[in-house]
Amino acid sequence: MTDHPVSRKGFLGLGAALGGALGVPASGWAAAAPAHARTPQPTATGTGGPLLDGSRFPIGVFWPPPPLETTVERYQQMADAGFTYLHTGNYGWADVQIATWSLRTADQVGLKVLVDDPDIRWLTRSVSISEDGGPFTLTRAEAETKLREIIARYRPVRWWEVTDGRLLITGGTGDGSIGISRDSAGWTDYTLSFSTSPRATGAGGYAQSGWAFRARDERNAYVWLLNNQSGPGNLTKAVFVDGAPRVTVVPLGFDVVAGETYRVETVVEGDTFTTSVNGRVVDTTTDTTFASGGVGFRQAGGESAYYDDVRVVDAGGRLLLAEDFSGGLGQWDVPDGGGFDSFAGIHLYDEPTVPKLADLGALADIIRSIDPDVLPYINHFPGFDYRAAVEQTSPEVLSFDRYPILSSGEDVGYFQNWADVRAAALPTGIPTWAFVQSVGYTAHAVPTKADLLWQINISLAYGCKGIQYFTYWTPDPARGENFHDGIVLVDGTLTPLYEATQEVNTTWLQQVGLQVLPLTSTAVQAANLASVPGGLEPFEADDEIAELTGDALVLGRFDGPDGRHLLLVNHSRTEDARGVLRWGPAVQRASAFDPASERYRSRGRAPFRVDLGPGEATLLRLETA
Template sequence: MKIPEQSPLGAEGLARRAVLRGAVIGAVAAAPVPFARRLTGGRQADPPDDSLKSSSPQAVSAGCTSLPLVDGAEFPIGLFWPPHPFATTIERYGQMREAGFTFLITGNYVDDTAILNQSLSIADQVGLKVLVSSDPDVQNFSQRFTISDDRSVPMSITTADARKLATDALNRYRRFGSFAGFSLGDEPAADRFPSLAKAFAVAREVAPDFTPYSNLWPGEGEGYRSFVRQFVDTVHPPMLSFDRYPLLASGEDAQYFANWAIIRSEGLRANIPTWTFIQSVEYNNHRFPTAAELLWQINMSLAYGCKGIQYFTYWQPDPARGEGFGRALTTLDGTLTPLYSAAKTVNTTWLSQVGVELKPLVSELAVHANETPPAGATGFTPDAYLSGTSGSPVVLGRFRTTDAAARTRWLLVANRQHGASATTTVTLNQSTVTRVSLFDPATRAYTAQPDHTRIATTLAPGAAALYRLDA
């Protein structure tokens, strides 16, 4: 099998996912976009052609029967950089499913139609879903070329061409039950949003029952907020996904929560779910996560309202990718690392269960208690449900149903620390809260607590507990 050559990546300092994305772009790809860790502003993009203007996110969602991964009860737990073609086997895909993963995004040289068909066929057998990102036709209509009916635009294809490419790709994969949709662009620059919006519109038109997907790079500040808002309002994605990897060799990324706060608020504004990538690989200036650090990233994300967790990476990227990639859930030769066991435990005994509880709920509150809030984060203040806190630092995520008039709430109490246990008390407003119940992931049931005036909990490093507050 011929493995496509890696396309030149140009400037140093690309995002980690952009580095790996280069493996599937190919020689005719458009020039890559330099990554800015501290994005200070975004260019205003020209609006899409009238022929492919997208409707509002609500209207798009209403027009779909049910989108894989986004809709349904199951909480999506995904991975990027799956096994390479020589390891695309029942055994290897079975290991991913046994570890609690529900879907994968193609990559790691699984990038021609033959091996993609093999990947989907095996995913069918083990019960995984697949977002196809590396199909040549998908790459062409979503990333390599600009969709424009103005033939003077360089490196462009017409809307009809894009429909043909999308239809051809769909016809190759729709027969597989594992096929979930197309990944249409990783970490796109703002000047790509108009063409990406057309790619999303084409995908929704041609494949309305499948999920179009794109993931954003990280950032913070008002410039980044403008960038995220421009993406949401131009592209109208069914979810808002981003990546940020906070476990640095020198400590914790000080802007991690500022990034999450923007993603959370923009997802709520657009009424779309938010997804994230968690760090599950070591690379330049980023350490190999411990089991507690893996759990911590997941619970911090859940407290901020996350509706889909994705791992970066599953398989260790090869040295040709650069960036000093080390161990992930596997080593380069496929040996399972301790992080595989940690991921299997958290995915199968906590995340899949608590995720089902939180997925249909609306994030109402994400605050830091018993600490000075990190940059961009919000500190705790008493309200109608919570009257006070004491003890160790925690992040409190509170949720409600989609019925804003309903008074029942859910409260996730997440240990802010991944290196120490937390003993914390949350005092409840007695005039509002009449009963407190603790969620047990083993039985997927809530157990009423004897005291409805407060929550007193001790949490392991990185751990969390979910409570239902009847009012």
């Protein structure tokens, strides 16, 4: 074969053989909605993204540390306290730079982020979405253009994915983006073999598959490419040094066909590299730039290809790597495509009025159509028209806030509010999320640990699938409303509430929350109360529970994939609760969940003795006939 050297200028002129461009780019809640937007028709379905993937129970932070306290240490404190995600905004001022700094910091400690973006605020507060035209109105297409721009600021770019049992690479940058085998920097002489199927997605429709050997990092490696970009079939050879390639092109003498599968082998021995395609030697190259490094794969621009059945054997025949991608991408350092892994969604709106719902529904639908894994999050007022929220926004989660820990007693409307949220969400299986009060403010007391447990466990009894804390950092006094003594003070001091929150989250909510996630609420009842508040049904004996005596309890009853469940919650946040539960004929055995071991322990059919501290709960699984 004859090598045809290509200059740097000529390489740029190739346009895409190595990846195209080298740089990849409060009153009035029940008012009627405008007639043109009253019944939006959703066209896209969202997954809810990482916050709804079921791997962790969502535990969120509202009012996170302010910008100058947005550090890895501060975010690690949140993660250590059991939180899984945070809302930006408030101290973040819906600022892009502050939001990206928050995302970057969250990436380092494993937190997820719902972003409050300034352009989202403009879309939701300054314009309407309608095809009818008029002042301060955007069409759906115009709104989509802006939303794509917003999401692109934050969304992680993932070029590597496993699909149909193979690695699919769907792009990259021109000066790097090599995914490299892990723990392979010291490899010297070896044979790399793999199967690949290039796809016709390069600019102009060419097909290309790229691989790397003696790769030191994403920008320093030998990169060979099988393609049909500047001829029917070529091997393009690039030696990348600090992202700049030295390129030669070898005509193959056969066509490279998109969709065809090729078996490729490159033997790396000293300064000589011999490449074969389908058993036929197509090139031998001598070069001394790199003496060691791992193997990998690489595409750029819009190029894409499948890879499978990877083997690396050293000069003595010892297997260094075998990969069929059945176990995911754990053997690879995947190239960073930009964006933030911590990005979970858009904080679309907090506490809208009913007339605002139609526009929010349209925006949420557009977000889902752009990326179903981006959660368009909306939170609602206490006492809101939650059915309207469901009908007009088709939310992935139905979230609300109500803070019941008053300076004297608790808000008796809390149960009814929860019942209304449950009634709106349950028919379509929408997960419900709630805020819990974790700060003192006007007419509201600083919660105790028991108060946190009570809010959380009452919420779980109604089938809650996500808990959010208001607030984490104490709002500055200039904010008004006399906020004081939150989880962290204004000056950054951790209060006793931090330790209480950490204990509640890490020893109870994380574990029990995961058990509740797959369950479906069937009833929320009160037992042993002289006067049952609105939003709770009076308990009556049935074939599962024949009798429940003792102190006042709230019963959350559930169906689940592994049977019936019962959450018993102390109705009081200040007094212990004791009682005895006797099983009906339908129950063959009851098992109590132990959060420490994350296991259910059988209690048989014997009467179950309830002994709960203030605000505490216990979860039971029932084996029924």
